[in-house]
Amino acid sequence: MATFEQALLQLMDPIVILIIFGGVSAGLFVGAMPGLTATMALAVLLPFTFTMPALLGLVALGAVYMGAIYGGAFAAILVNTPGTPSSIATAFEGYPLAKQGRALEAISVATVASAIGGIAGVLFLLFLSPPLAKLSLRFGPAEYFWVAMLGVTLIATLSEGSLLKGLLGGAIGMMLGTMGVAPIGGETRFTFGMPVMQGGVEMIVALIGLFVLPELYNMAAQGRTSLGAVAVDSKAKAAFWHTVRVVLSKPGNLIRSCLIGEVVAIIPGAGGNIANLVAYNEAKRASRNPERFGTGVIEGLVASESSNNVTVAGSMVPLLTLGIPGAPPDAVILGVMLLHGLRPGIELFTTSGVLTYAFIISMGLAAIAMVPVGILGGRIIYRIIFRTPYYFLVPTIGLATILGTYALRNSSSDVLIMLILGTAGYLLKQVGIGAAPIVLGLILGTIAEVGYVQAMLGGAVYRFPVIRLFENSLSWILIAMVAFSAAWPLVSALLRRRRRRGEGAL
């Protein structure tokens, strides 16, 4: 307990508080820009932390990480463009809310949900690190394959109309993910004779193209932004305490989303990008009115934003206990830790306990700092977006997307790929194939391929290597979840029909 108290005392320093607020603000700006990711923000900050004491460096990185994941919600709500892959599902409900004139309310809800998610992640990290780390070690190739298959069942939720077209979108995304160098085998595939395709299709490039460009084309076609003509509601609904009451009014949704965020976070390689979609899917499934999702439902927004911020501290569980980065930004944090002579493992919680606990608690403080920073920053960004004429907004967002795409790998080819995918996304949307299943396929394709091929290699000793996919008890739990998730839309439709028939009989 003395260690914990000492850690708290270290955080009382005004410089620490200043760094937390500065880090959250910088992270929010980066996250709100499509294409600029949390990983990039941390990588840019990295050299500045070299000269800082270990605690200040780690606090700055944690605050920027927390702010960047949250900042993605702004672009998602105001321009229907997830600022980071962690806020894809935020756009599904946030943007319809903005179109109803409830953008400020949506931003406030996202802020409060993100702060609660961030704090929940820190609590999980503080109290559940050892058992969760053990669970993460049990995930082998077969389990990763089934996790990806579980993700595929989300397509039923993400399909805007026809399920079959959603599945086709998912398959297109998976095929896009196979372009370039094979993750196992190392050979180059599907470059169509173009050397620039050897690097493959970067997921964030596809995300920017598929989500941003169709929206810009829509604005150009209509001669206005979708938000330009809406009547804005009073600010009362965006008031802090009102929002807190709204978010806490569905505790089941909040708790479920935080748990999902934590479980996804501890699986190395899966982060906020998967957590927000899974949590959204489960919120829709648990809702009494799932058909209303996609029209501006607060529960969906809360599920997405709380789950993605849980993953910030949540992904530190395998990092701090086993040295396995749960998500790419964690790799940067691991680098800083090693630079200061901090080795992941039990020593981190004993010998360097004060520093480690101070770092963990600072992430909780960063989550709290998101509330004032987010509400103030949100209002400023909201005013800018609403007051800018569409003929300036379209090229300005275009500039941000081109810059963001280019800066990912300093590659002009990525910009061209983004433009081609975005234009294709606009055309595909016309025939009912939405962007979300394609991006989901791209995210899951690599996970599924690596899991599947590694499992087949591991099963080479058997006559039928595919047996390797069904060997472990954890695999069977995941298979049951896949079966349940795939069957649920049919079961719920059947139940609804029966309920309606019952009501008709009465």
Add this chain to the structure above:
Amino acid sequence: MIKNANSDLIAGVFGLLLSAAFWFSIDKEIGRLSVMFPRAMVIIMALISVIIFLRGFIKAERSDLFAEGNPRRVLVTGLLFFGWYFAITVLGFFVASVLAISSLAYYLSLSSRRVSVKVFSGWVLIVFCEVLFFYLIFSRLLHVPLPEGMFF
């Protein structure tokens, strides 16, 4: 606008063409490990496309394509975006972006207002400052080597 189009048929044909493109570009000399997963995925994509294609004949989903707004503005905006990309490779990021943003703003504004030379000159100045702001952040603060061209 294309009214009452059979979107199932279009989506099915597109899926089949894409499957064929991927299938025929699988190199026969490529190793089993590299091709195992993509080959399975191409087959799955082709099967889904066939089902959607057949549904187009049996119980087609019909919709109006490009129903919202003016499709010509989409086409011109798209061309300007691609032109922006090619201009970057020739003129460099800064000059190309000032030109492209000014052109886009001018073209898109025509749907709602008339733009005098004086107003447009003011816009170009605003765009110049905007691009300079992003240019400095990325090139100086984030150390991203932005593409250079004819000028800088």
